[in-house]
Amino acid sequence: MKMLLMVEFPHEPFNALVRAGRVGELIGRILESIKPETTYFTELDGMRCGIFLINVQDPSEIPSFAEPFFLNFQASCKFRLVMSPQDLQKAGLEALGKTWA
Helix, strand or coil, rough: EEEEEEEECCCCHHHHHHHHCCCHHHHCCCCHHHHHEEEEEECCCEEEEEEEECCCHHHHHHHHHHHHHHHHHCCEEEECCCCCCHHHHHCCCHHHHHHHH
């Protein structure tokens, strides 16, 4: 299943890793490990943020996506299930509307 992983990086230890010249290598290692389909970096509420589209086969995989960020950046991670337009078409919204509306 597709999940959106949003990672909020606190200023520290991120700033210290930038100063030490290690942040790029560390993020590269994490990306090699989690293998996101898509990756974006942005700002969210004044914090650095990474947004990753990941494919989760089993819920037991979730720690392998979050722990690198927890352990190296003291980051917060939020997971959201996402659907493609094709997934939404398969959801049976018309039948649900007839049943529940």
